[in-house]
Amino acid sequence: MRQVLEEVAVRNNTDIVTARNSVRTHAKQIGFGLVDQSRIATAVSELARNIVVYAKSGKVEIAKLNEDSKKGIEVVCEDNGPGIPDIEQAMSEGFTTGGSLGMGMPGTKKLMDAMDVWSEAGKGTRITIRKFLK
Amino acid sequence: MERIPVLKISDFLIVTIQVALDDESALKLQEDILEEIAKTKAKGLLIDITAVDIVDSFMGRMIRDIARMARLMGPPTIVVGMQPAVAITLVELGLKMTGVSCALNLEKGLLMLKEMVEAKEREERTLEAEETEGYEAGA
Numbered sequence: 001m002r003q004v005l006e007e008v009a010v011r012n013n014t015d016i017v018t019a020r021n022s023v024r025t026h027a028k029q030i031g032f033g034l035v036d037q038s039r040i041a042t043a044v045s046e047l048a049r050n051i052v053v054y055a056k057s058g059k060v061e062i063a064k065l066n067e068d069s070k071k072g073i074e075v076v077c078e079d080n081g082p083g084i085p086d087i088e089q090a091m092s093e094g095f096t097t098g099g100s101l102g103m104g105m106p107g108t109k110k111l112m113d114a115m116d117v118w119s120e121a122g123k124g125t126r127i128t129i130r131k132f133l134k
Numbered sequence: 135m136e137r138i139p140v141l142k143i144s145d146f147l148i149v150t151i152q153v154a155l156d157d158e159s160a161l162k163l164q165e166d167i168l169e170e171i172a173k174t175k176a177k178g179l180l181i182d183i184t185a186v187d188i189v190d191s192f193m194g195r196m197i198r199d200i201a202r203m204a205r206l207m208g209p210p211t212i213v214v215g216m217q218p219a220v221a222i223t224l225v226e227l228g229l230k231m232t233g234v235s236c237a238l239n240l241e242k243g244l245l246m247l248k249e250m251v252e253a254k255e256r257e258e259r260t261l262e263a264e265e266t267e268g269y270e271a272g273a
Binding site: 013014016017020021024034035037038039041042045046049093100101103104106107110111 | 155156157158188189191192217219220222223226227228229
């Protein structure tokens with residue numbers, strides 16, 4: 001069962017802080033420890049910043065995963081921006097077109113248990129990340 | 135926008151980050167600190183991140199850059215109080231904090247900073263002395 005807990009609109013720098021704080025609060029309620037809370041919130045901070053930098057606006061949806069075998073959190077970061085031309089390149093460390101360190105995407109993958117990237121040129125990007133309770 | 139105070143205590147500048155900083159505030163803080171270094175002629179900089187519970191790649195780079203920029207101006211920087219969860223996340227994220235000196239807490243950080251400043255001043259005195267000797271020998 002997947003239960004949506006909150007949706008945060010992301011349009012500016014302040015919304016990045018709001019998104020990561022909300023995710024942290026929900027992660028704590030779901031039962032994640034301090035280190036996982038930090039991992040999840042940091043991952044969402046990276047993805048929310050990508051929305052602001054590349055797509056100007058989008059949203060972050062926070063959901064609780066409650067299946068018999070797997071319980072945890074799922075966060076969907078979605079925008080209608082320009083899309084990612086080459087996902088493989090975007091997932092490689094040090095690659096950036098936005099003047100950053102190029103750690104956001106590969107770093108997020110390392111911090112989470114699962115990461116799915118959907119993107120289409122001119123349509124937008126949807127990145128789904130999951131972390132499961134051990 | 136959040137404004138973080140930059141305090142001068144004896145020869146040191148002390149910055150305690152106690153709120154979640156957005157990117158713009160973090161950039162402003164970077165500027166404020168460097169301007170304060172120039173204005174106060176501080177000999178060392180200490181950044182306390184005890185209360186910071188999320189450091190992403192932007193914030194991590196910001197802290198690293200402040201330390202590097204301050205060093206270019208002169209004063210050494212110590213970052214103190216990094217939370218265990220933050221340290222774990224930064225390493226897993228892959229962010230290298232090369233060139234940043236860290237200490238467990240404020241007390242240890244201040245001691246370390248004092249030693250660094252003293253070592254730097256000794257080095258400067260030795261250089262000055264060598265220069266003077268050189269002139270005398272050449273005269």
